[in-house]
Amino acid sequence: MAPYESDDTTTARQAGEADERGAGRRRAARYVVPVTVIGVAAVTIGLVPAIADSGDPDLPKITAAQLIEKIAQSDVEQLSGTVKITTDLGLPDLGGLENSLASGAMGRGDADGSSADPTAKLTELASGTHTLRIAADGPERQKVSLLGSASEYSLIHNGEDVWGYDSESNEVFHGTTDGSAGDEGQEHQRPAMPKDFAEEALKSVDDTTSVTVDGTAQVAGRDAYKLVVKPRQSGSTVGAISIAVDHRTGTPLKFTLTPASGGAAVVDVGFTKVSFDRPAASTFDFTPPKGAKVTEEGEPDGGEQGGEQGGDERGREYGKPQGASKSEEDLAKGLDGLEVLGEGWNSVATFDTGAEGGLPTGSGGGDLDGFLGSFGDQVKGGFGTGTMFSTRLVNALLTEDGKVYVGAVTKDTLVKAANEAK
Structure with a gap:
C-alpha cells in the first residue's frame, strides 16, 4: 500500500488510523450491487490532498485526507428519506429475459418463485431509474420500499424477521436472521446506498488514482463537500467517481460514476430527501395482508392464503441452484x-x-x-x-x-x- 502523495505524513497516518476505527464501526451486510460495480470495488485509490475553495455553500476548507477520515468516522445509524437511483450500463434489451435468468440462477423458476422474493425483485435496480423510500434504526431495523407508478415493493428487516411484500401481486416473502444486519451469513439482500458505494470505492489506497476535493454542493437540502476520484492509469473505462459528503455527519449523500467514454452517468445514487432523526418504531411493523400468498424462505411453492405461513418443511436450501447443469x-x-x-x-x-x-x-x-x-x-x-x-x-x-x-x-x-x- 503506497503512502499518500503528501509531505504531511502525520495527516496520512491519522487518516489511516481513522479508517481502521471506522472499519470497526461499519457492519458488514450483503447488498445488491450492479455487476459493473464489481470492477470499481477492485480498484485501489491513492490520495492527493486538495483544498475545497470554490462552490456553494461556503464551508470550511478541508483536504481530501481529512474528508476521507470524516467518512470513516461517520457512525450514523438512524435515518430516513428518499433515494433516486439511475443505472445506465448500456446493456441490450433482452425483453425481460434477464429477470428469468436471474431467477434461474437462484434456483427459482417463474413457476414456483415468489414475486416478493428480494433476490429476484431487486434485480430491477440494475437498469433504468427508480425511487426508493428508506428508513433505518440501527442494525436490527431497516425498511426499503421500491416505488412503482401504481404499486410498491417493500423489504423490511425487524429483529429476526425479514419480510418482502409486493403490493401488485399481493405476495409476501418471509425469512429469518439472527437479528443482526452484520451477520456475515445473512442471505437477504437490500439495495446499495451511497455510503455502500463510497466505502467500496475507498477501501484501499495507492498511487494509481488522484482523489481531490472539488468544491461544495447541496444534496437533499444538506451542505456537502464533493470528493472526486479519478484514475491516473490509461486503459480504464472509469472516467470519474464523485461522492457528495454531508459536512456535518460525514455521511455520503450521493455517488456518481461516469464512464471515460463520456455521456450520462453509469451509476447515480443519491438522496433527494433525508432526515437523521430516529424513525417511528411502527415504520418497521409488518403483518401479511388478508388474502396474501405467503412464501417461507426455502419453500418453493409458497404458503397458504390469508396471511398464514406454510408448513415447516423446507423444500430446498434458499439461494442454492437445484439440479445444476x-x-x-x-x-x-x-x-x-x-x-x-x-x-x-x-x-x-x-x-x-x-x-x-x-x-x-x-x-x-x-x-x-x-x-x-x-x-x-x-x-x-x-x-x-x-x-x-x-x-x-x-x-x-x-x-x-x-x-x-x-x-x-x-x-x-x-x-x-x-x-x-x-
Missing part, C-alpha cells in the same frame, strides 16, 4: 479459482470455466450459444479466439478454451491481459 457446476468450480491480473484501475478478474469450446449450449435444444453470441463480438489474439461482451463500464472476454476475463477496462486492455496470461 454441468456447465453451471463448471462455472462454480471456475469461480473458486478466481485470479486478479494487473493492478489498480486496470485490474482484470479471470477464471477458468472448465468448459472448452466457447459459449455453452442451451438445454432442451435451445441454441444459447447463438443467442448469447449475437450480443458479443468475435476477437482474436495471442490467447486464441473468443467472444467479447461489452457494457459502458465493464468488458468481458470468453475464450474458446473456456477462460473468462472481465474488468472495468477497455477492450484492448482486456485482450492484452488475456494475451499476457496465455
Whole structure:
C-alpha cells in the first residue's frame, strides 16, 4: 500500500488510523450491487490532498485526507428519506429475459418463485431509474420500499424477521436472521446506498488514482463537500467517481460514476430527501395482508392464503441452484479459482470455466450459444479466439478454451491481459 502523495505524513497516518476505527464501526451486510460495480470495488485509490475553495455553500476548507477520515468516522445509524437511483450500463434489451435468468440462477423458476422474493425483485435496480423510500434504526431495523407508478415493493428487516411484500401481486416473502444486519451469513439482500458505494470505492489506497476535493454542493437540502476520484492509469473505462459528503455527519449523500467514454452517468445514487432523526418504531411493523400468498424462505411453492405461513418443511436450501447443469457446476468450480491480473484501475478478474469450446449450449435444444453470441463480438489474439461482451463500464472476454476475463477496462486492455496470461 503506497503512502499518500503528501509531505504531511502525520495527516496520512491519522487518516489511516481513522479508517481502521471506522472499519470497526461499519457492519458488514450483503447488498445488491450492479455487476459493473464489481470492477470499481477492485480498484485501489491513492490520495492527493486538495483544498475545497470554490462552490456553494461556503464551508470550511478541508483536504481530501481529512474528508476521507470524516467518512470513516461517520457512525450514523438512524435515518430516513428518499433515494433516486439511475443505472445506465448500456446493456441490450433482452425483453425481460434477464429477470428469468436471474431467477434461474437462484434456483427459482417463474413457476414456483415468489414475486416478493428480494433476490429476484431487486434485480430491477440494475437498469433504468427508480425511487426508493428508506428508513433505518440501527442494525436490527431497516425498511426499503421500491416505488412503482401504481404499486410498491417493500423489504423490511425487524429483529429476526425479514419480510418482502409486493403490493401488485399481493405476495409476501418471509425469512429469518439472527437479528443482526452484520451477520456475515445473512442471505437477504437490500439495495446499495451511497455510503455502500463510497466505502467500496475507498477501501484501499495507492498511487494509481488522484482523489481531490472539488468544491461544495447541496444534496437533499444538506451542505456537502464533493470528493472526486479519478484514475491516473490509461486503459480504464472509469472516467470519474464523485461522492457528495454531508459536512456535518460525514455521511455520503450521493455517488456518481461516469464512464471515460463520456455521456450520462453509469451509476447515480443519491438522496433527494433525508432526515437523521430516529424513525417511528411502527415504520418497521409488518403483518401479511388478508388474502396474501405467503412464501417461507426455502419453500418453493409458497404458503397458504390469508396471511398464514406454510408448513415447516423446507423444500430446498434458499439461494442454492437445484439440479445444476454441468456447465453451471463448471462455472462454480471456475469461480473458486478466481485470479486478479494487473493492478489498480486496470485490474482484470479471470477464471477458468472448465468448459472448452466457447459459449455453452442451451438445454432442451435451445441454441444459447447463438443467442448469447449475437450480443458479443468475435476477437482474436495471442490467447486464441473468443467472444467479447461489452457494457459502458465493464468488458468481458470468453475464450474458446473456456477462460473468462472481465474488468472495468477497455477492450484492448482486456485482450492484452488475456494475451499476457496465455
